[in-house]
Amino acid sequence: MPKDNPRHPDFPIPGGPERRAKTWRAEGLLRLMENVLAVGEAPEKLIVYAALGRAARNWPAHDAIVKTLCEMEEDQTLVIQSGKPVGLLRTHKGAPMVVMANCNIVGQWAKPEVFYDFERKGLICWGGLTAGAWQYIGSQGVIQGTYEIFMRIAERRFNGSLAGRFILTAGLGGMGGAQPLAGRMAGAAILCLDVDAERAKKRQEIGYLDEIAPDLDTALAMIKAATDEGRAVSVALVANAAEVYPEILARGIVPDIVSDQTSAHDLVYGYVPEGYDLARVQRLRDQNPEELIEAGRESIAHQVTAMLGFQRAGAEVFDNGNLIRTQAKAAGIEDAFDIPIFTEAYLRPLFARAIGPFRWMALSGEESDIAKIDDVLLEMFPDNKIVTNWIKLARAHVPFEGLPARIAWLGHGERTALARRVNDMVAAGELAGPVAFSRDHLDAGGMAHPNIMTEGMRDGSDAIADWPLLDAMTLCSSGADLVAIHSGGGGYAGFMTSAGVTVVADGTKDADTRIDLSLTNDTALGVIRYADAGYPDALDEARVGKVGHIAL
Amino acid sequence: MPKDNPRHPDFPIPGGPERRAKTWRAEGLLRLMENVLAVGEAPEKLIVYAALGRAARNWPAHDAIVKTLCEMEEDQTLVIQSGKPVGLLRTHKGAPMVVMANCNIVGQWAKPEVFYDFERKGLICWGGLTAGAWQYIGSQGVIQGTYEIFMRIAERRFNGSLAGRFILTAGLGGMGGAQPLAGRMAGAAILCLDVDAERAKKRQEIGYLDEIAPDLDTALAMIKAATDEGRAVSVALVANAAEVYPEILARGIVPDIVSDQTSAHDLVYGYVPEGYDLARVQRLRDQNPEELIEAGRESIAHQVTAMLGFQRAGAEVFDNGNLIRTQAKAAGIEDAFDIPIFTEAYLRPLFARAIGPFRWMALSGEESDIAKIDDVLLEMFPDNKIVTNWIKLARAHVPFEGLPARIAWLGHGERTALARRVNDMVAAGELAGPVAFSRDHLDAGGMAHPNIMTEGMRDGSDAIADWPLLDAMTLCSSGADLVAIHSGGGGYAGFMTSAGVTVVADGTKDADTRIDLSLTNDTALGVIRYADAGYPDALDEARVGKVGHIAL
Ligand SMILES: NC(=O)c1ccc[n+]([C@@H]2O[C@H](COP(=O)([O-])OP(=O)(O)OC[C@H]3O[C@@H](n4cnc5c(N)ncnc54)[C@H](O)[C@@H]3O)[C@@H](O)[C@H]2O)c1
């Protein structure tokens, strides 16, 4: 039975043993689609996160997806084009239930203005990374990523601990909202700006944020008190980052770590320029988007200039994947790219071994299922410090949103082993229902994103998009339940291509095979992608992990 | 046993009953790769056609592909990234033997200069449409396409016959070389220019071209004599189109039909500017490509200005898919797009029913296999005028190159039916060996190419690239033997994305399934793509053909 969803009463959280679809494979995907709306930012508009990332093209498309998932047989495949179901084809039991391509535009046309034009005509929608592929699990989805970044910085620069350290950042949206909690979990005092008071309030309500400060002076005083005591705290301030970053710099205060997760990638539907209130921005989106673009770029120039100032003053400054440097450069800030991207700066060694944000969702809706899997995970990987540390922290700090879920950075072989074990638990009746396995698109084999994921690749292959396409083709050839190819929409149009995958562990033998093939091949391809680019870690992993790399 | 290949003695034509690979599925793909080289333009450089379209990244990659195809098992999938084999993964019997992604570049980077940079670094290669996917079968591959265009024009403007009509065109390369034969088959007098005497000689040697004229006066006289008599003839002239088109226009001579198939899409490795000889162009490719680009654009401006002049004087002028209008427009010819693209002008009604360039190759190397399939085809589709007319003409006029092959424009259901029947013939021992089925990437569901294939789509969805990606994912989910996703390289970089498919009819029951699913779903998706765009023909076909279209 679905559960109440106080945040969005019209979008209950799915769960329970009753199936509406003919198979758990389809029922699982249906629940995941319901779940991204239940935990999304504006489900009534089908918007999940990142300003415009949608679960389906429009309501008729959504309804037809629901209907088809309920009616389809196991030897059929539902084909979805940019959030709209277009065909139901006969395939076979070892084929995906759903394949989807979202927002892919031929290269020379892949620009924000073309995207918006297609969107207005109803021809396309952007799926974000995990919105359209029904894999988003709320802020917890990115929380470990943000946390791991903070910990890598702690290890490199602060003797392994962020106690007494000040993190300054902005953006409390669907993704950015993970920052205050990740900062607190890492032991720091973190200040997060957002122009939208509602966003700050929401994060506080769901337990991701400790305090909302009334003004900058108070906020800085709260941070100072916490750092003096070495106490972890998260503080929000409702303010524009383009105004406050320069102000803090002008006061001679240098945070230890500075980043930003406003929707800087989208100057029309995302970033709010300084001096503009939300109502005015709303109006201008239709009436004068050009003005927003121009004012947004100028504001970003101010914000990034301050970030560069913090960097020169010794702060650890990084881009957290929102194209803020790209926008600043377009606004004339020539050295914007002196700020490193988080992937290249902190995560490359993990990706080279295909370690990345793996996740699973208890389709039963029962939190106890996740707890049991937590136990199994700790038992299976006692020596994996990243995993054991994370699971302990997550249990203590990360509140569930929507379907109970967990994320953990696992690599080649580990993902398959865990999912196989869970499938056994489902078969043995140890869990209340089937479990879906998925990952972020930002994964070793899954993404080409030259300003984020693949910036600064060793061999210069940053912009080559063959890899995510091969990944998707391989996943379709491996019986994954859902396979998606996404490209960027909104301000990300033309900036990325990624592949997503979901497999449902329904306790059957067939699921064993699907898990074996698809999860193994997905990470194998990740290792191969990095081995091909010449990363020694990947070449090593390719050897020990037997990934089927062909070395020339 | 392989057969001698006089054109390229080092690249024998594969054939015979002996297998080197463990399965006919892999052996078939291996033979097709050998075949594209045997019939290619410069096999020693792995170049198949369209200036730079390659069968493999480089020779070590080629050799590793051969080795892997020979050694792999049926439950494995070989992964090829831009012509380089990178992984051999365990999948299952119902998965492709080979998946490949060729030359896909993230949108904002998908530009010729980025492509050339990647190519120089050895990170990428362009597969053309059918070169890298090992589906090219020599000039005959495009010959029916060119012929059908001429016939559509004949029907619309010349009472169904081109007898006594003058066609002017240029380009006698791998693809363009089909023009003289297609023109003659259509009953016209056709004059084809090419700057390269070697190309003209080759076309004459293989029976695609009747005569080579020593100069323009003679050429025009030969054409005049033929049109006066209503006699079909093909004449080549070794000359630059940018000089001769304006010269013919200046003489007040207006051909009935004008087109061009020089490699205008590539200003560095393709189009030769007026006043430049081949040796100089060769040198400049390395030393000063910018000069070539500039001079090429200027020449194309002259040529297209003449083409517009012919159009105003009443000629039927069309772009045959080489971006010549795009280049002319970049050179300042504002009305270049007054010239229509052949797809939109002549072929849309066929594509709306997923009728397109289907093809099959006798892996045995025996011409008699093709003859037997011709007979079956005539028997199966007696009422399909396009097919019966074509097969009769092809038997009489089209010489085989490389592995004996045939092309025929077949649609949804027809392709599956033919391939199933042929698989039965293989099983029954009626043919000398297995047969591979494939198609051009330029097919209803297979291609997004806003300046060629999808120009002027009814709903404005020209640049949406979801469809070929969905096609590839569907084909991987349907057990096709080879599935490829290609994007444009060289001057086509950023201009297209396409999907290719090959299935081997090896006489097994499993092949029946693979044929059923993959060929049916491929055309189903083609019909769905056009139905989704609102074409009445497609909506009709979706109804009668039961393609699984979800109509919203
Ligand atoms: N690590 C990654 O690669 C990664 C992962 C997820 C999201 N992202 C990117 O991070 C960004 C944020 O994602 P999201 O899902 O949270 O987006 P969102 O649209 O849900 O939230 C953005 C927030 O920024 C606030 N904001 C806008 N302009 C502001 C300004 N000038 N000052 C202060 N606040 C401002 C908005 O009020 C909003 O709350 C996006 O660009 C997204 O694509 C990156």
Ligand SMILES: NC(=O)c1ccc[n+]([C@@H]2O[C@H](COP(=O)([O-])OP(=O)(O)OC[C@H]3O[C@@H](n4cnc5c(N)ncnc54)[C@H](O)[C@@H]3O)[C@@H](O)[C@H]2O)c1
């Ligand atoms: N219908 C289609 O969509 C379709 C199908 C196949 C190929 N094409 C396009 O057609 C073009 C030709 O393909 P191809 O495989 O024959 O290429 P190719 O490189 O093999 O041949 C091009 C020929 O053009 C000649 N040439 C170059 N500049 C010239 C000039 N100024 N005047 C006269 N001749 C000149 C060259 O000598 C060469 O023989 C390409 O742009 C290709 O991509 C379109």
